[in-house]
Amino acid sequence: xxxxxxxxxxxxxxxxxxxxxxxxxxxxxxxxxxxxxxxxxxxxxxxxxxxxxxxxxxxxxxxxxxxxxxxxxxxxxxxxxxxxxxxxxxxxxxxxxxxxxxxxxxxxxxxxxxxxxxxxxxxxxxxxxxxxxxxxxxxxxxxxxxxxxxxxxxxxxxxxxxxxxxxxxxxxxxxxxxxxxxxxxxxxxxxxxxxxxxxxxxxxxxxxxxxxxxxxxxxxxxxxxxxxxxxxxxxxxxxxxxxxxxxxxxxxxxxxxxxxxxxxxxxxxxxxxxxxxxxxxxxxxxxxxxxxxxxxxxxxxxxxxxxxxxxxxxxxxxxxxxxxxxxxxxxxxxxxxxxxxxxxxxxxxxxxxxxxxxxxxxxxxxxxxxxxxxxxxxxxxxxxxxxxxxxxxxxxxxxxxxxxxxxxxxxxxxxxxxxxxxxxxxxxxxxxxxxxxxxxxxxxxxxxxxxxxxxxxxxxxxxxxxxxxxxxxxxxxxxxxxxxxxxxxxxxxxxxxxx
Amino acid sequence: xxxxxxxxxxxxxxxxxxxxxxxxxxxxxxxxxxxxxxxxxxxxxxxxxxxxxxxxxxxxxxxxxxxxxxxxxxxxxxxxxxxxxxxxxxxxxxxxxxxxxxxxxxxxxxxxxxxxxxxxxxxxxxxxxxxxxxxxxxxxxxxxxxxxxxxxxxxxxxxxxxxxxxxxxxxxxxxxxxxxxxxxxxxxxxxxxxxxxxxxxxxxxxxxxxxxxxxxxxxxxxxxxxxxxxxxxxxxxxxxxxxxxxxxxxxxxxxxxxxxxxxxxxxxxxxxxxxxxxxxxxxxxxxxxxxxxxxxxxxxxxxxxx
Numbered sequence: 001x002x003x004x005x006x007x008x009x010x011x012x013x014x015x016x017x018x019x020x021x022x023x024x025x026x027x028x029x030x031x032x033x034x035x036x037x038x039x040x041x042x043x044x045x046x047x048x049x050x051x052x053x054x055x056x057x058x059x060x061x062x063x064x065x066x067x068x069x070x071x072x073x074x075x076x077x078x079x080x081x082x083x084x085x086x087x088x089x090x091x092x093x094x095x096x097x098x099x100x101x102x103x104x105x106x107x108x109x110x111x112x113x114x115x116x117x118x119x120x121x122x123x124x125x126x127x128x129x130x131x132x133x134x135x136x137x138x139x140x141x142x143x144x145x146x147x148x149x150x151x152x153x154x155x156x157x158x159x160x161x162x163x164x165x166x167x168x169x170x171x172x173x174x175x176x177x178x179x180x181x182x183x184x185x186x187x188x189x190x191x192x193x194x195x196x197x198x199x200x201x202x203x204x205x206x207x208x209x210x211x212x213x214x215x216x217x218x219x220x221x222x223x224x225x226x227x228x229x230x231x232x233x234x235x236x237x238x239x240x241x242x243x244x245x246x247x248x249x250x251x252x253x254x255x256x257x258x259x260x261x262x263x264x265x266x267x268x269x270x271x272x273x274x275x276x277x278x279x280x281x282x283x284x285x286x287x288x289x290x291x292x293x294x295x296x297x298x299x300x301x302x303x304x305x306x307x308x309x310x311x312x313x314x315x316x317x318x319x320x321x322x323x324x325x326x327x328x329x330x331x332x333x334x335x336x337x338x339x340x341x342x343x344x345x346x347x348x349x350x351x352x353x354x355x356x357x358x359x360x361x362x363x364x365x366x367x368x369x370x371x372x373x374x375x376x377x378x379x380x381x382x383x384x385x386x387x388x389x390x391x392x393x394x395x396x397x398x399x400x401x402x403x404x405x406x407x408x409x410x411x412x413x414x415x416x417x418x419x420x421x422x423x424x425x426x427x428x429x430x431x432x433x434x435x436x437x438x439x440x441x442x443x444x445x446x447x448x449x450x451x452x453x454x455x456x457x458x459x460x461x462x463x464x465x466x467x468x469x470x471x472x473x474x475x476x477x478x479x480x481x482x483x484x485x486x487x488x489x490x491x492x493x494x495x496x497x498x499x
Numbered sequence: 500x501x502x503x504x505x506x507x508x509x510x511x512x513x514x515x516x517x518x519x520x521x522x523x524x525x526x527x528x529x530x531x532x533x534x535x536x537x538x539x540x541x542x543x544x545x546x547x548x549x550x551x552x553x554x555x556x557x558x559x560x561x562x563x564x565x566x567x568x569x570x571x572x573x574x575x576x577x578x579x580x581x582x583x584x585x586x587x588x589x590x591x592x593x594x595x596x597x598x599x600x601x602x603x604x605x606x607x608x609x610x611x612x613x614x615x616x617x618x619x620x621x622x623x624x625x626x627x628x629x630x631x632x633x634x635x636x637x638x639x640x641x642x643x644x645x646x647x648x649x650x651x652x653x654x655x656x657x658x659x660x661x662x663x664x665x666x667x668x669x670x671x672x673x674x675x676x677x678x679x680x681x682x683x684x685x686x687x688x689x690x691x692x693x694x695x696x697x698x699x700x701x702x703x704x705x706x707x708x709x710x711x712x713x714x715x716x717x718x719x720x721x722x723x724x725x726x727x728x729x730x731x732x733x734x735x736x737x738x739x740x741x742x743x744x745x746x747x748x749x750x751x752x753x754x755x756x757x758x759x760x761x762x763x764x765x766x767x768x769x770x771x772x773x774x775x776x777x778x779x780x781x782x783x784x785x786x787x788x789x790x791x792x793x794x795x796x797x798x799x800x801x802x803x804x805x
Binding site for chain 2: 096098
């Protein structure tokens with residue numbers, strides 16, 4: 001923690017608030033039967049409804065409502081017995097209708113909470129984040145500004161891809177989060193991480209952050225102790241866990257600088273720069289657009305029955321915090337170790353690796369060791385690495401079959417991380433094959449012995465520990481492609497020495 | 500014929516005001532109208548506001564041209580001030596015929612109808628301002644772009660300036676204003692409350708009678724373009740039909756003769772509760788055949804001379 005940040009905390013109290021948009025993993029879009037798959041050639045997942053053709057009408061995706069209700073229940077929200085969609089009107093070509101169907105003053109779920117765990121001086125601590133609402137809406141199309149730098153400024157024209165238009169989104173809005181003190185950035189990150197894990201546990205979204213399926217708007221304000229709340233800013237589209245943490249921190253530092261200079265904070269939206277971690281001014285909320293919300297008259301109200309809600313409640317899985325406690329116990333690790341692997345973003349990857357057949361201890365070793373180190377080095381999330389749980393299962397399998405040594409396995413990981421292809425391709429291109437031919441090994445052993453006759457004598461005289469030097473020489477001459485234990489056994493056999 | 504809201508799918512119909520829009524059949528006589536209604540009516544999975552219930556048997560009702568024992572309500576608020584004498588004369592004559600045919604006619608009061616026009620001219624423009632937003636030259640509508648590398652906003656603005664007529668623009672502006680932050684509650688919100696009160700007026704009335712009747716319009720047709728400078732006067736002509744639109748129940752307009760003073764046709768509006776569209780056909784065909792007996796044919800056969 002920088003001293004700069006500590007100075008901010010000494011003088012100010014932060015209040016944060018988070019609005020998180022997450023794309024649901026439904027098969028079809030929110031209001032039509034088009035595929036909701038990510039990608040596809042531009043404008044291929046479209047139909048009259050999501051293109052907003054005059055005369056077309058939306059129809060609500062029942063699975064999306066179901067997912068939202070399950071999310072609401074998992075967040076301890078109350079579910080509205082009756083609510084409506086609303087139109088958010090604005091003129092911009094990312095929505096061909098010039099309005100987005102969302103929810104406004106009648107959200108489907110409201111007043112819940114999510115407990116998150118953050119590291120404190122006294123070990124992991126639980127912090128309760130209160131949820132204001134969870135609502136449904138449709139995503140907008142994607143604009144590509146062509147010519148110039150790719151930004152709207154200086155572009156010669158813009159292209160629109162409506163594949164994303166109409167993808168179901170849920171928006172989860174927290175109440176103002178008070179009392180975080182210096183932990184504000186960590187709590188923000190832990191909250192989004194917990195939300196993501198919850199969505200995945202519920203199976204309502206696989207939350208591929210690298211595809212932009214989770215987007216976070218980060219609200220931050222500062223006030224001096226005993227004073228009223230400060231003016232907030234809203235940093236839009238913060239798209240990774242690490243960025244959420246950074247955005248809160250840099251915005252706190254920036255606002256503190258302004259306030260110390262006696263300047264006022266302007267109620268505005270800000271942009272987050274992934275490269276520098278800085279935020280820059282967007283549009284002022286004081287001149288903000290008026291969205292002219294009104295109830296969507298093309299849709300009937302959503303009125304989930306009590307029996308439906310009850311049935312959905314019965315489908316809720318073990319929530320992540322409970323599951324973590326269970327796994328910690330199963331694996332026999334400390335709360336601190338559990339918290340560190342959660343913070344590293346390794347938990348789900350470890351579980352997936354175990355599901356793929358890897359021993360729990362080996363799965364933890366790879367993800368929290370070597371791979372975490374590489375992720376830190378590259379300043380990225382573990383799941384962005386080009387190594388998958390299936391790769392680890394494959395490599396572990398090859399090790400136990402004796403096809404790979406530990407050392408070779410590390411080389412395979414290197415190859416995978418450098419994008420040299422899949423496991424088989426890396427093994428092939430790097431020539432990583434255990435030398436299992438006894439004759440070849442014996443030949444290499446004899447060669448090594450003849451180069452170091454003194455060591456050979458030592459071993460023969462009973463100093464078995466000296467065998468290491470010869471094994472090392474053999475490993476070197478076989479370029480690490482031999483199984484060291486096997487070399488040792490063969491060596492002792494050759495010399496007629498028993499352990 | 501305006502079927503019950505949701506009785507006919509709106510899918511494929513360019514929307515003006517989604518909560519008011521309703522497609523309905525229009526034909527030379529009641530039976531033809533019923534036949535068309537039976538074809539176009541019913542649930543459409545692509546329009547979730549369409550009613551998922553069987554279409555009332557409107558053809559059988561049109562065949563059953565019998566009003567004996569039916570209770571018919573005359574709406575007190577829709578026959579007084581502002582109604583042309585010849586319109587009322589024809590209207591009263593039709594009432595007499597319905598009584599002769601065996602109906603019981605009583606007067607009912609719908610006290611909130613006087614606010615209907617104001618509510619309608621807030622709700623319609625509000626929804627229209629949103630529904631018509633897509634006609635901006637990007638994907639829909641004409642595109643007014645002189646190729647001078649203008650911004651999206653400028654092209655949209657020029658397109659809408661040129662593409663929409665005066666009355667449409669008037670309504671878009673009214674609606675945009677009514678939905679604006681700070682005005683929503685006073686305008687759109689109040690209008691929705693009026694809508695609820697009008698729906699209750701109808702429910703109260705239908706607890707006493709089977710159908711309601713009124714003139715379809717307070718005057719006979721005005722000349723094309725005659726009231727363009729006086730939109731309020733023009734809007735007032737809708738005063739009798741607007742409550743039905745707001746409440747979402749069904750109504751039929753039946754020609755009942757010509758006004759003596761100008762020789763132009765007069766319509767009688769028959770109103771029934773939601774999903775009781777068949778009652779309109781039952782009353783309509785009874786009155787239609789009684790009038791045809793008097794005239795020696797349908798009024799429409801005189802159309803070329805009107």
